Amino acid sequence: MKPTAAGFTRALCLVVVVAAVGLLPWLSGRDPALTVLRARSAEQEPTREALDAVRRDLGLDAGPLALLGQWAGGLLRGDLGTSWVSGTEVLPSVVAGLQVSLGLMGVALAVAVLLAAALVAPVLVRGRGSGGGFAAMLAAVPEFLLATVALLVCGVWLGWLPTSGWQGPQNMVLPALALGVPAGGLLGRLVADALPAVLDERWVELWRGAGVSRMLISAAALKRVLPPLVPQFGMAAVGLTGGAVAVETVFAVPGIGRTALGAAKSQDLPLLQGSVLALLLLGLATGAVAALVRRRLLGPALRDAGLALPPARPVRTHWxxxxxxxxxxxxxxxxxxxxxxxxxxxxxxxxxxxxxxxxxxxxxxxxxxxxxxxxxxxxxxxxxxxxxxxxxxxxxxxxxxxxxxxxxxxxxxxxxxxxxxxxxxxxxxxxxxxxxxxxxxxxxxxxxxxxxxxxxxxxxxxxxxxxxxxxxxxxxxxxxxxxxxxxxxxxxxxxxxxxxxxxxxxxxxxxxxxxxxxxxxxxxxxxxxxxxxxxxxxxxxxxxxxxxxxxxxxxxxxxxxxxxxxxxxxxxxxxxxxxxx
CATH class of the missing domain: 1.10.3720.10 (MetI-like)
Structure with a gap:
């Protein structure tokens, strides 16, 4: 694989995605002026004069390429435009939604790490797989399904926790669990599947024979397992971004995911552009952080060669x-x-x-x-x-x-x-x-x-x-x-x-x-x-x-x-x- 070819393709795809976001007013198949007119006043007749006035006001009469250039220039200045529906600046709304989503995803990531640790601990103690099927089952449950069940059981039937809003820490519990449990199941399954094969490697037997404590061996085994799995952890974090859209919708959390979904349904394209761009940058930043962590864990000696894991033991499921x-x-x-x-x-x-x-x-x-x-x-x-x-x-x-x-x-x-x-x-x-x-x-x-x-x-x-x-x-x-x-x-x-x-x-x-x-x-x-x-x-x-x-x-x-x-x-x-x- 040639890094230059991969880098060129990566840059080209990123440009295409960003350009698609910038051209949303034209890609939507609808007249942007008509969308803005209806957003501002649903009762006003869409006459030619009214539509032309909207086009002049927003600069839509210059065409899609000029509009893309204006949007890209605004990005360089930190200007995401003005909402077609509310008439307010888009950037403050995006920043506010992003802060809420980052807080929710941070707590969800903590839930995922704790759950993954609970799933991995028996493997470190026994030296063999334990509960891999259960972890896989948790990883396969969609966030929107878990959120709905949590809302129904814990919020409606039992009344333990609030089911909507973002007023305090209690509002964060159910959304964080709905996001964190599938991610924790995935992380726990990846580590638990890889650990038994690592614990069978020759160096573990030598360390045990030399009297090294179980805690030090477990720490070394985890350090051996984590670098090849870090890219998968990064993808799990990206999955939190997508899952946050559904979870924020179910629990009426004012995050960036719910903002993007609401903007898409109301055809508020400037707000949608800013929200999707923020989500895209969040996903790319997560992948970059995962690559950096992997390089740090590998160290300079193995940075270029990488580190492969031995084949994982298959999870046994009866037919x-x-x-x-x-x-x-x-x-x-x-x-x-x-x-x-x-x-x-x-x-x-x-x-x-x-x-x-x-x-x-x-x-x-x-x-x-x-x-x-x-x-x-x-x-x-x-x-x-x-x-x-x-x-x-x-x-x-x-x-x-x-x-x-x-x-x-x-x-x-x-x-x-x-x-x-x-x-x-x-x-x-x-x-x-x-x-x-x-x-x-x-x-x-x-x-x-x-x-x-x-x-x-x-x-x-x-x-x-x-x-x-x-x-x-x-x-x-x-x-x-x-x-x-x-x-x-x-x-x-x-x-x-x-x-x-x-x-x-x-x-x-x-x-x-x-x-x-x-x-x-x-x-x-x-x-x-x-x-x-x-x-x-x-x-x-x-x-x-x-x-x-x-x-x-x-x-x-x-x-x-x-x-x-x-x-x-x-x-x-x-x-x-x-x-x-």
Missing amino acids: AVPLTLFTVLAMTIGWGLLRDPYAVNTAARLAAPSLTHPLGTDALGRDVLARLGHGAASTVGTAAAVCLLSLLVGLALGFLPGIAAGAADIANALPPVIVGILVAAAAGPGTGGAAVAVALISWPPLAAHAAALVQEVRASAFLTAQRAIGATPWWILTRHVLPSVAAPVARHALLRLPGIALALASLGFLGLGAQPPAPEWGLLLDESRAYVERAPWAALAPAVALALLAALAVTGATYTRRARRLTPAAKPVGKETPVAV
């Missing part, structure tokens, strides 16, 4: 667990598909579960089971299309690692929610826009996997022999390299299908994906929040379905890894199987 989860979900979805999801019966609105409506009804008297089943069909279908597109992009970029690395850095700094806000501002909310948003950032893991396999296959002795006997590059590519790379990456993409479905559900929950009356799971959860105190079953049904989907993603992935680890050795290298991958 019955994913099969049971899949059966429950499939039966529920199949049952719901037999019912009408759009039939309205106002006489039965908010009805409790019964024989007629096994999961109750919503505010319009529509059957929740029917909407759950039909919503799964559309969500999984869209996720499958996104998964296929990500697979194709990942395979293509796997042969161009220099270009892929730079683009992946920018994609990893943009959570799905942030990209969803941008796409919704440009094309309007909808299933297609949500699919595009998730597809734009779901390819980097597949591209990295493909690049590693391409490098391995190209270095194999078999391909050297093929070149020696005169095989053409096209023959080698189509008959050996591509088949050896495509199959493992396709399995990898399939394992990411539930995660993509959850990302689409999160955008639907925020109003950026499927629109009413579509029966989409995230949208169902969002619609039920308005009457969660009167009819909690309407919120619990999609919440439990999403939780089962997350559990299926985790248990299916761990069982697949275990099965792959336990398969017999690959067949001898031959014409159709050039290398065991």
Whole structure:
């Protein structure tokens, strides 16, 4: 991989993203003057004279490139423009929202570290994995789902903590838990999976024989584990940025995420530009800090060579667990598909579960089971299309690692929610826009996997022999390299299908994906929040379905890894199987 190519691609992608943010008034497909006129006075007629006056006032008559130049010049002066809705300066609103979000994310990060420490401690004591499946389950739960359940149980039913606002430390507890628990599960799982293999290394046995205390060995093992995992920790911190949008929305926290989402829905494009730019810079800064911490942990001796971890021990999951989860979900979805999801019966609105409506009804008297089943069909279908597109992009970029690395850095700094806000501002909310948003950032893991396999296959002795006997590059590519790379990456993409479905559900929950009356799971959860105190079953049904989907993603992935680890050795290298991958 050439650093120059990766750096050029990284800079180019960053310029493209910033330019897209600057051109939002023109990319939205709407007349910016009409949007401003309606924001200022909804009753005023959009006459030609009125629209021309707005264009002159905002400088829109100069065209998109001139507007981009003015916006970029304002950025250099620290001026983010004026809100189209309130008429106030954008910069103070962005700074205020960023302060709230940074405070929330700081507390959430502390929760994540404490939870990760609790998950890792048994591994250090016993020297083997403990609770890896539980940690993986926590990591797979979406923040918006955990926030909704926490609000319902701790805020509404038990009344322990406030459910909205930002008046004091008590308002921070539930949002910080909703953000920190999934991040803590991810961090704990990464460290706990890597530690047992490190504790089996030769130096640990020598230290024990020399009488070194368990505490010193544990500290050294952690120092050995952390540097290769720091980039993953950085991505988890970036995930907090995206999760904050949903959590701030659920608990009405006036952070930068909620500000960006509100600006997107009201078409207040200057405020949206400033908010998204702040979130983008926050993600890039997090990645830069992670790279700096990794360099400091490695030290000058290993800074260039890096430090690889031994293979992690696979988490063992019995085949019955994913099969049971899949059966429950499939039966529920199949049952719901037999019912009408759009039939309205106002006489039965908010009805409790019964024989007629096994999961109750919503505010319009529509059957929740029917909407759950039909919503799964559309969500999984869209996720499958996104998964296929990500697979194709990942395979293509796997042969161009220099270009892929730079683009992946920018994609990893943009959570799905942030990209969803941008796409919704440009094309309007909808299933297609949500699919595009998730597809734009779901390819980097597949591209990295493909690049590693391409490098391995190209270095194999078999391909050297093929070149020696005169095989053409096209023959080698189509008959050996591509088949050896495509199959493992396709399995990898399939394992990411539930995660993509959850990302689409999160955008639907925020109003950026499927629109009413579509029966989409995230949208169902969002619609039920308005009457969660009167009819909690309407919120619990999609919440439990999403939780089962997350559990299926985790248990299916761990069982697949275990099965792959336990398969017999690959067949001898031959014409159709050039290398065991």
